[in-house]
Amino acid sequence: MILSLVFFTFSFIFYLITALVYIANWFVKKKWLGQIATTMAFVTLFSTTMVLIMRAGESGHAPFSNLFESMVLFVWAVNIGYLLMEYRYKFKSLGAVIMLLEFLAMLSASMLPYRFKSVEPLNPALQNKWHFMVNFLEKFGLEKYAIGWLDFHVFCTFIGYAAFAISFGLAITYLVKNKYEVKGKTNYLLDRFPDSKMLDELSYIAIAWGFPFLTLGIVTGAIWANEAWGRPWSWDPKETWSAITWLIYASYLHARVTRGWRGRRAAWLAVLGFLAIIFLYWGVSFILPGLHAYA
Amino acid sequence: MAKAKENKALHQKIGSGIWKFFSSLKLTITVLILLAFVSIIGTVVEQNQPLENYLMAYGEGWTKFIVYAKINNMYYTWWYNGLILTLCLNIIVCTFERFPTKWKSLLKHKPSKFDATTIERFSNKRTVKLNAGFEETREHVEKLLKKSRYKTLKFKSEKDEDFIYGWRGVIGRFGSDITHVSLLLILFGAIIGGFYGYKDFKVVYTGDTIRVPDVDYHLRLDKFWMEYYDTGQIKQYNSLLTVVEDGKDVLTKQIWVNEPLDYKGVRFYQSTWGNAWNRVKSANIAMIGKDSEELYSVTDIEWQVLTPIPNTEYNVKLIGFAADFAYDEASNQVFSKSAEPENPAIQIEVYRGERLISSPWIFVNYPGIFPAIPDSDEDIVFGGYMGVLYSGLSLNKDPGVNIVWLGCSIMITGFFLTFFIYHRRLWVHVRKVEGGTEVSLGGLINKSNFVFEREIENIAKKLQGDNKK
């Protein structure tokens, strides 16, 4: 019995429940429903954390070395990001959108073929550890849990992806809500979302978090590639696509700051950016040839 | 003025035209999006493939175009790098255009005019009325601003009125400039690496010494070995390398994938491994009579070691190996068609006593095809061999890489300043009114209005809340 997969199944169900409770709370705004929703989000976060911990124990390395594991890391990061946002800005209605995205991500992870889910030993290029950490952990006999640039690279990248996913959710919400507002219509469900100026702003803030992390991810990836392959950058499709998404978000930031793009145009760019992320993450792995083992 | 403009020489006009082109912020977005877009092409059309592959995938017409526009090696073409260069010029010109004014205005940001109507013009503002006395409130406001990490300045102080200006996070405004400079630095590092560095690849056997370009030392491979998981998957491959300088061993280090050796600006990476196609550790040979199937005097001979065949008058030396034997008539050379042991053959020197009598190639798959010993009833057959592994080492000298890393750290710092440090300016008007004191505050933030609204709200609340106690 692989415990991580048991926890995965739990998390899967929990995300479904969490999404449903948030949606219910969005439809019939009730204080107790909102409290249950947030509680469920925490329960789900705990369960997802357990998937990662169990996975690390089972495989003996950082739990993000294949597509399946990285998906769990992704939903985990989105969950934390969402909870932080909910705590800070107090908008539970947005949970309906984000948790639905979370559930869809879990669904796609669960549909991956089994060979992605099984625990695999690391191939030589993926064994990258920081010396100081190995030396330190050796004292306790735990050196196999040391991490390196590679783990750091994946981790940062996924924090970035998570932030972009949130900005995507917000941008979509903005676009739908704004469409109604422009027509002068109202809709009690859309009214429960923050006003569209706020959505626009939040979407920017999410990107402002995602962009430095994506950059850090690309840079640490280059440091690792320089150690494993002897060159920091080799224009392999994954690298190139990461540069493409980076350029798209850079143009988003510039359009916003220097040309005053707000609202719909900015939201569409945020959507485009996230579509590029999806391609970078899944498309490149399955469609384009290259050196990267996965994510 | 207008006249002077007309009289400008042509080259000046062109010069200012170019300057204007590169100072455009529309250009920035255009180039960023264009770069993103054309980069996609290079990920769809596989790079650096043999011509046949393109012909097969795209047909003749498109292949011609691909080769003409160098889309098969796109990231190194003049037009792709031209886009990057445009980006750099754009950054440089924009920085020259905008930075000096920005610098001055940020250093001298203190308001030149501040009166009772100033605050009304801000969209972020609050007015609260307190029961507390004027002096007390004034001090309280300053304390609160300090606590929120504002620097403050008493703009004007009158008898019943105080104008306080506070600011915070000016440095955040320079984040974007730092980012831009770092980008130039990264590209500069990449160019330096391209011009003054090199990449090389060497196939090295245990015991071999290799020459390293551009430096005054040699490198010796002492040992190469593999490690496996219990499942049989390869876990890691390792080389033990020794640096030899002036004939002396100066440094020995074990390298593996992810753990290079760095010596005097050159890095040695474990990049591949493989079975040698042109040498072996030892070979197994035997004697056979012309008309018999019986083997006798079976023996193993080591690479390049003269070895007697037991109970015969012959000595042999193993001098060549081809994993997949092939013969090139034009150059009269033997070579291996591939690295796979499809048709293994060895070359031996055969000595009768001390005298070299032949040096034939003999084959595992075709025993006796060429007699190894001329004019004799005996022959030598090749039974098998112990292969050797080679270590594939990449050599890389990249004097620009540290500039690149420096640029990357600066860039991350720039992002931190840009995205997490907001520049806020706060105007506070404290005024004695009937039955207490009135405080109006309002101001500007360079981004994230929401954060600022809340901050103003909080300050107002604190002023009131603390006062109630």
Ligand code: HEM
């Ligand atoms: C084509 C060359 C570029 C030009 C001319 C340019 C110009 C500018 C200008 C004028 C600003 C506004 C500065 C301010 O108001 O403080 C800005 C902001 C910024 N630029 Fe660039 N930029 C270029 C390329 C890039 C690239 C490639 C990056 C990559 C990361 C970048 C990152 C930023 C960031 C992070 C900001 C701040 C955005 C914000 O405040 O949200 N720039 N840029």
